[in-house]
Amino acid sequence: MRLGVLCSGGKDSLFACWRAMQKEEVACLITVVSRNPESYMFHTPNIRLAALQADAAGLPLVEVETAGIQEAELDDLARAIGIAVADYDIEGVVSGAILSVYQAARIQRICHTLGLWCFNPLWHTDQQAYMEALVDAGFGVLVSGVFSEPFDEHWLGRVIDRAAIDDLRTFARTHRISLTGEGGELETFVFDAPFFSRRIEVVDAAVSYRNFRGTYRIRNARLVEK
Amino acid sequence: MILVVDLCYRPGSLSAYEFVDPITAIIRGTGRDVRTCHSTQVDAALAGDAEAVILCGTALRDQEYAGYPDRFAWIRGCARPVFGICAGLQVIGRAFGGSLTACTEIGMTPVRVVRDDPLFADRASFEAYTLHSIALDPPAELEVLAVSGACVQAVRHRTRPIAGVLFHPEVRNPWVVERFLEYSLH
Structure with missing residues (x-):
C-alpha cells in the first residue's frame, strides 16, 4: 500500500x-x-x-x-x-x-x-519504550522548542540521548510533563534517521528563550555524509 | 492467559500498533499474561485454552474481517468470556445472527448507558472515542447496554459472558476492558 x-x-x-x-x-x-x-x-x-x-x-x-x-x-x-x-x-x-x-x-x-x-502507529504507545526505541534505532533528535517549566535554555538544541530521557523522566515525575512532549511541553527536530542516506548538519541556529519558553530556530543547515 | 485477537487486514500489519498493542498494554497492566494472534490463526481450541478472549478493532477503512464471517464461527460455542471492540463487537453480533449497517462516528462521542450492568456500574453516561463506519443491529440473543445518538454502543449476551463495545475503550476508557476482565474472571 x-x-x-x-x-x-x-x-x-x-x-x-x-x-x-x-x-x-x-x-x-x-x-x-x-x-x-x-x-x-x-x-x-x-x-x-x-x-x-x-x-x-x-x-x-x-x-x-x-x-x-x-x-x-x-x-x-x-x-x-x-x-x-x-x-x-x-x-x-x-x-x-x-x-x-x-x-x-x-x-x-x-x-x-x-x-x-x-x-497512527504511535497511538497510545508506551512513552518510555518509544523514547528508548528512538535512541536505540539511531534517530538523531534535538530539542527545537520548549514551552513549559522546568525546561531551561540549555535544553534548546540538546540532543535526545539516554541522559536526556532520564532527565525527562525526572521532569515527568516532578512537573507532570509527558515524556514525549505530547502535552506541547517540547518540540523536536530530527537530523538523522535509520532511513536517511545522509544526516542534517546544523550550520547556524538562533536561540530565543524567556520564562520557560524558547525556540531553537535553525537558520542554515545542510546534508552531510553519515 | 488472555487471548487478544488481531482483526486487522493481515498478520503483523501497520494497524496492529494502533488497535492491538494498546489493548495488550491495558491487559498487562492488570497483571495478566497476554497472547496475541491474528484472527486467521484462531480456532475453538485456541480460544478454549485462554481465560478470556478479546477481539480488537481495525482501521476505519479496514473491513477485511467482515468478508469472512465463518472465521469467527468459534465464538458461538466458546465457553470462555469473550469481549469485542468495534470490529470485534461486529463479529460477535454476526456470530449470533445480527446484521451490520452503515453508520459513521469519528471522535469523542456521548454514550448513554440504557441498562444496569457490571460493565458500566455506576455510570449513566460518559464520553467515548468512536471510529467506525459500520454499526451492529443486534440479534435477540444480545441485549443493548449503551447507545450513542447514532447507534448501539455496547451489548451483552443474555446468558453467557460475552459482551462488546463499538467505541474504542483504549482511548480515555481503559476501565471498560479492566472491568470486563475483573467481573468475568471472578
Missing part, C-alpha cells in the same frame, strides 16, 4: 514514517506550513526543513501553506493530502499522533472523506 506520511519534522512523524516503511511503501512526505505561531495542528519552529529531511530520506515532499486559522487549516491539510493522492497515488496517510484525540480525529475525518486509509 502506498502511503503519505504527515511530517512536522519532529520525532513522532519520522518515527511513524520508519514504522510505516517496515510494513508498507512510503511514497511521499506531506507537510503543512502554518503562518500562525498558535496553530493547533501544524506550528513547529523548523517546519521549512522538512524539505531537507525529505531529501535525506530520498522521498518527494508535498508542501502547502496555511494561514493557520483553527478548523479552516484542516481544509489546507485536506488539500495537501489531495495533492499527494494525485501526484503520488497514495492510498493512505500516516500520522505520528500519540494521545491527541483532537489531532487524530480530524485526520481520520479527512481520510474518511477522501476514501483513504489512516494509520
